[in-house]
Amino acid sequence: MVKFDSVIGHNRIKNYFSRLIEEDLLAPTYLFYGPEGVGKSSFALEIAKAYNCEADVKPCDECPSCKKFSKLIHPDLLIVYPSKPENLRSLAIEQGKLKPDGFDPTKNITIDQVRELQAELTRPPFMAKKRFVLFINADNLNVEAQNALLKTLEEPPENSTFFLITSNIGKILPTIRSRSRLIKFSGLKFEEFKTYPFRTTYPITLLYRLSEGSIGKALKLLETELMPLRIDILNSLLERDPDAFMNAVRSRILNRDEAQDFLKMYMTLSRDLLLAKTGCENLISNVDLKTLIKTAARKLSYREIETLIFTGYEAEKYLSRYMNLESVLTILAGSFTL
Numbered sequence: 194m195v196k197f198d199s200v201i202g203h204n205r206i207k208n209y210f211s212r213l214i215e216e217d218l219l220a221p222t223y224l225f226y227g228p229e230g231v232g233k234s235s236f237a238l239e240i241a242k243a244y245n246c247e248a249d250v251k252p253c254d255e256c257p258s259c260k261k262f263s264k265l266i267h268p269d270l271l272i273v274y275p276s277k278p279e280n281l282r283s284l285a286i287e288q289g290k291l292k293p294d295g296f297d298p299t300k301n302i303t304i305d306q307v308r309e310l311q312a313e314l315t316r317p318p319f320m321a322k323k324r325f326v327l328f329i330n331a332d333n334l335n336v337e338a339q340n341a342l343l344k345t346l347e348e349p350p351e352n353s354t355f356f357l358i359t360s361n362i363g364k365i366l367p368t369i370r371s372r373s374r375l376i377k378f379s380g381l382k383f384e385e386f387k388t389y390p391f392r393t394t395y396p397i398t399l400l401y402r403l404s405e406g407s408i409g410k411a412l413k414l415l416e417t418e419l420m421p422l423r424i425d426i427l428n429s430l431l432e433r434d435p436d437a438f439m440n441a442v443r444s445r446i447l448n449r450d451e452a453q454d455f456l457k458m459y460m461t462l463s464r465d466l467l468l469a470k471t472g473c474e475n476l477i478s479n480v481d482l483k484t485l486i487k488t489a490a491r492k493l494s495y496r497e498i499e500t501l502i503f504t505g506y507e508a509e510k511y512l513s514r515y516m517n518l519e520s521v522l523t524i525l526a527g528s529f530t531l
């Protein structure tokens with residue numbers, strides 16, 4: 194029997210793969226797509242584990258095979274990382290994370306790496322019933338590399354299953370897509386999300402909204418300075434001080450990913466201000482800052498709050514096109530000078 198108890202949510206997908214493994218019907222190639230951080234890669238690893246597990250209830254996490262997969266040291270687990278930095282596999286093993294710190298989503302998996310993989314695939318698996326090949330960020334494959342990989346997917350080697358995993362399916366060539374079974378992952382439901390043991394005093398409802406139901410993203414948010422930045426923003430609004438606003442954001446936002454998260458957070462704050470202003474304070478997301486939000490809402494006019502929301506949308510559009518935080522800040526700070 195196959196049971197994916199350690200995976201939170203995704204019940205439909207879990208049931209589907211349990212059946213496939215029990216009946217030994219895994220396809221050669223799966224394309225897992227959906228938002229970042231919802232557990233796509235970890236689930237692919239659980240499938241590899243379950244398939245090769247020696248216990249009755251799989252994956253058991255205790256047999257030698259399961260342990261080797263969990264530690265990412267199983268010789269029949271091939272994880273294809275971008276070519277730089279070169280030590281990603283050993284970092285992953287060291288940190289016990291499929292996507293280790295130091296992983297750069299902008300680096301390429303090259304055609305040479307695909308050729309190396311192809312050479313390796315001509316050999317039978319070392320010890321497993323089936324070998325598993327994981328591309329944990331398949332959009333790292335550049336076009337050349339995807340075209341090279343296509344040949345393998347067209348005539349897949351026996352005893353191997355490929356998992357192409359991406360949060361950006363638009364970057365996967367249609368030819369590759371059509372050779373794969375597509376499995377769509379979504380953000381978790383709140384009921385599922387809240388079962389994760391987050392170590393934080395921030396409201397889980399807020400984390401849920403900011404991360405769009407992605408545990409990975411929520412954990413990343415907690416590592417950034419985004420949550421304390423909310424207080425700086427509300428204070429700068431109270432003081433109507435655009436310079437304080439810009440400086441606070443500049444000092445706490447480090448990169449483009451964080452800039453996107455910052456905008457999402459900014460939108461939840463603006464929305465909360467509007468809710469407080471209209472007397473719907475029980476719907477506020479940033480519940481830990483309710484008092485400060487109510488004070489700011491009293492001080493700001495409807496028109497000002499509307500402008501905050503409007504400029505937030507403008508800034509989102511701008512950021513997705515030009516990726517320039519300074520210009521985004523200028524747009525947002527403009528709403529202070531009404």
Ligand SMILES: [Zn+2]
Nearest residue numbers: 246253256259
């Ligand atoms: Zn096992």
